[in-house]
Amino acid sequence: MNTDYLELTGLTVSFDGFVAVDGVNLSVLKGDLRFLIGPNGAGKTTLIDAVSGLVQATGRAEFAGKDLLGLKVHRIARLGVGRTFQTATVFEELTVLQNLDIAAGAGRSPWTLLRKRSGVPAAVEEAMETVGLTALADTQAGILAHGQKQWLEIGMLLVQDARLLMLDEPVAGMSAEEKDETGRLLQRICADRTVVVVEHDMDFMRSFAKSVTVLHAGKVLSEGSVAEVQADPKVQEVYLGPGHHTAEEAAIVLGEGA
Amino acid sequence: MTSIFRSRYAVGIGFLVAAVLLFAVAPAVLTTFRLGLLGKYLCYAMVAVGIGLAWGRGGMLTLGQGVFFGIGAYLMAMHLKLADAGPGAVPDFMALISSEGVPWWWEPFRSGTVTIIAILVLPTLLAVLLGQATFRRKVRGAYFAILSQALAAAFAILLIGNPVATGGSTGLNNFKGFFGFSLRDPANRQMLYFIAAAALLVMVLVARQLMVSRFGELLVACRDGEERVRFLGYDPATVKTVAFAVAAMMAGVGGALFVPIVGIISPNDVGVVPSIGLLIGVAIGGRTTLAGPVLGAIAVAWAETSLSEQFPSGWTYVQGLMFMLVVAFLPGGLASLVKWRRTAKADPPPPPAAEKDLTPEPAGGAQA
Ligand SMILES: Nc1ncnc2c1ncn2[C@@H]1O[C@H](COP(=O)(O)OP(=O)(O)OP(=O)(O)O)[C@@H](O)[C@H]1O
Ligand SMILES: [Mg+2]
Numbered sequence: 001m002n003t004d005y006l007e008l009t010g011l012t013v014s015f016d017g018f019v020a021v022d023g024v025n026l027s028v029l030k031g032d033l034r035f036l037i038g039p040n041g042a043g044k045t046t047l048i049d050a051v052s053g054l055v056q057a058t059g060r061a062e063f064a065g066k067d068l069l070g071l072k073v074h075r076i077a078r079l080g081v082g083r084t085f086q087t088a089t090v091f092e093e094l095t096v097l098q099n100l101d102i103a104a105g106a107g108r109s110p111w112t113l114l115r116k117r118s119g120v121p122a123a124v125e126e127a128m129e130t131v132g133l134t135a136l137a138d139t140q141a142g143i144l145a146h147g148q149k150q151w152l153e154i155g156m157l158l159v160q161d162a163r164l165l166m167l168d169e170p171v172a173g174m175s176a177e178e179k180d181e182t183g184r185l186l187q188r189i190c191a192d193r194t195v196v197v198v199e200h201d202m203d204f205m206r207s208f209a210k211s212v213t214v215l216h217a218g219k220v221l222s223e224g225s226v227a228e229v230q231a232d233p234k235v236q237e238v239y240l241g242p243g244h245h246t247a248e249e250a251a252i253v254l255g256e257g258a
Numbered sequence: 259m260t261s262i263f264r265s266r267y268a269v270g271i272g273f274l275v276a277a278v279l280l281f282a283v284a285p286a287v288l289t290t291f292r293l294g295l296l297g298k299y300l301c302y303a304m305v306a307v308g309i310g311l312a313w314g315r316g317g318m319l320t321l322g323q324g325v326f327f328g329i330g331a332y333l334m335a336m337h338l339k340l341a342d343a344g345p346g347a348v349p350d351f352m353a354l355i356s357s358e359g360v361p362w363w364w365e366p367f368r369s370g371t372v373t374i375i376a377i378l379v380l381p382t383l384l385a386v387l388l389g390q391a392t393f394r395r396k397v398r399g400a401y402f403a404i405l406s407q408a409l410a411a412a413f414a415i416l417l418i419g420n421p422v423a424t425g426g427s428t429g430l431n432n433f434k435g436f437f438g439f440s441l442r443d444p445a446n447r448q449m450l451y452f453i454a455a456a457a458l459l460v461m462v463l464v465a466r467q468l469m470v471s472r473f474g475e476l477l478v479a480c481r482d483g484e485e486r487v488r489f490l491g492y493d494p495a496t497v498k499t500v501a502f503a504v505a506a507m508m509a510g511v512g513g514a515l516f517v518p519i520v521g522i523i524s525p526n527d528v529g530v531v532p533s534i535g536l537l538i539g540v541a542i543g544g545r546t547t548l549a550g551p552v553l554g555a556i557a558v559a560w561a562e563t564s565l566s567e568q569f570p571s572g573w574t575y576v577q578g579l580m581f582m583l584v585v586a587f588l589p590g591g592l593a594s595l596v597k598w599r600r601t602a603k604a605d606p607p608p609p610p611a612a613e614k615d616l617t618p619e620p621a622g623g624a625q626a
Contacts, residue, residue, distance in 0.1 A: 094482075113473040
């Protein structure tokens with residue numbers, strides 16, 4: 001299982017000549033909790049789109065030793081790659097349980113599909129426990145709070161048995177407690193998975209990131225631990241503008257410790 | 259939990275009531291003529307069950323079910339004409355306008371068995387091919403609706419353009435027998451009605467099973483978030499194709515039974531206008547429910563017959579008006595009224611855990 005890592009080599013995405021992701025090299029190991037940050041339009045979402053098969057890309061995107069580029073979205077998903085979207089997308093008219101049950105079922109036989117669900121599959125039970133939605137199993141997903149929807153989405157990735165999780169701004173719009181809750185959830189699940197989190201929330205990143213990659217204009221600008229990245233003058237320049245910056249200035253934007 | 263039991267209970271009772279009405283009450287109180295009309299409505303209702311599945315549950319706005327209905331109907335009509343003519347002989351209408359004899363592709367349908375298999379297989383197969391071709395290319399929404407409607411138009415034009423083989427715009431009619439039974443005999447006509455009623459009930463059971471199964475949940479998920487389903491490792495095209503094919507098969511059987519019951523099939527019964535007419539009943543009844551499409555289709559067909567007896571040309575306007583009213587003010591159809599009433603008198607102050615009883619259940623729990 002130590003082949004369970006994400007390796008991007010020269011990953012490039014262009015939209016009609018505009019290069020949104022420009023020759024990105026990136027490797028994320030199993031057990032890592034990698035934060036992908038960068039200003040608006042840096043290409044973070046596009047990078048996730050490319051790996052999950054939503055947009056065409058060139059270069060290589062290998063997970064667990066297989067090149068994902070060129071495969072159809074559902075094939076990539078079946079290889080253990082899961083993602084969430086910037087806006088939570090759960091099936092609003094189905095219950096929490098039904099949402100998770102569907103996520104668990106991509107490999108089900110036609111015969112199983114044509115029958116009614118009897119009982120709750122163990123993986124679903126476990127995921128509900130992990131993301132803390134057990135009490136809401138029969139609640140329609142549409143009426144969940146924003147944070148709960150995000151957790152449901154993460155739960156769906158867990159039952160889907162995704163080994164590579166790519167989360168696009170999972171804590172946007174969450175309260176401070178919800179963010180903490182989410183951060184701890186991510187720490188719990190990253191132990192035996194490869195997790196990539198796109199985030200703008202610097203405090204959240206500082207609290208929970210194990211490693212950080214900064215993307216700017218489609219290219220990798222900097223990479224390392226939180227402290228290393230915050231201290232990197234190139235990163236400060238992108239976030240604060242050109243010129244020298246004091247530690248205080250950097251701290252305001254990039255968080256304390258810069 | 260209570261709501262699950264309540265709905266299971268309600269479905270069982272509803273089904274029993276329907277069976278008693280169809281098999282005991284209707285034959286007792288209706289004349290042979292009226293019973294035949296009801297049989298015709300039941301054929302429409304079969305198409306409606308399929309539309310409820312494809313459109314209500316799967317989000318495929320299919321304006322071309324007339325095609326599948328028509329294929330089933332014409333296959334049956336061809337067989338009946340050949341059987342009436344006798345072994346090796348040429349059907350009456352064909353002999354009148356051509357001396358070429360029976361087209362080669364009619365020949366297999368001299369056999370009743372081949373015809374029945376074809377009725378079950380051909381519409382389904384066509385739907386599978388269409389579904390794969392369109393859903394794989396992510397054709398959906400209004401584009402799918404327009405495409406299916408164009409297909410219905412093309413089908414009607416094709417029929418009209420080949421008078422020798424299909425009877426042209428007059429269609430095929432004047433059938434004398436049905437698998438050896440004379441269609442003049444009221445007892446046999448009643449038997450046909452019973453066959454239609456039984457077929458409809460079976461289809462409702464099939465639709466119910468599909469709706470409560472995991473497949474049904476997946477279908478709703480494809481309707482509401484096709485992309486998301488893809489990222490979970492499913493191919494939504496396959497899911498939608500299955501639902502579309504089942505709907506096509508139901509429409510084909512409805513068409514096949516329509517022919518001996520009504521005694522005529524023509525391009526007027528299968529083109530764009532009847533295809534939309536079928537859809538209107540489903541919309542009015544409530545497309546996401548089990549009973550809504552059936553009751554809606556029967557009610558609309560019944561209203562059509564009674565109204566057009568009095569104002570022959572007014573019906574189309576009435577139908578259009580009803581459709582607009584429902585779409586604008588009652589998107590869930592009349593079934594949503596029933597659900598409101600039921601929610602309004604729901605159990606007194608429900609505990610927080612029973613929260614879902616308070617919210618309308620647009621799709622998930624709508625098996626009423
Ligand atoms: N489908 C598309 N067609 C054309 N350009 C696109 C498309 N998708 C993204 N882009 C462009 O690619 C660039 C990168 O976009 P992307 O959404 O990946 O940025 P991001 O880093 O996720 O930004 P944010 O933090 O605002 O979400 C942007 O300039 C965007 O306008
Ligand atoms: Mg983004």
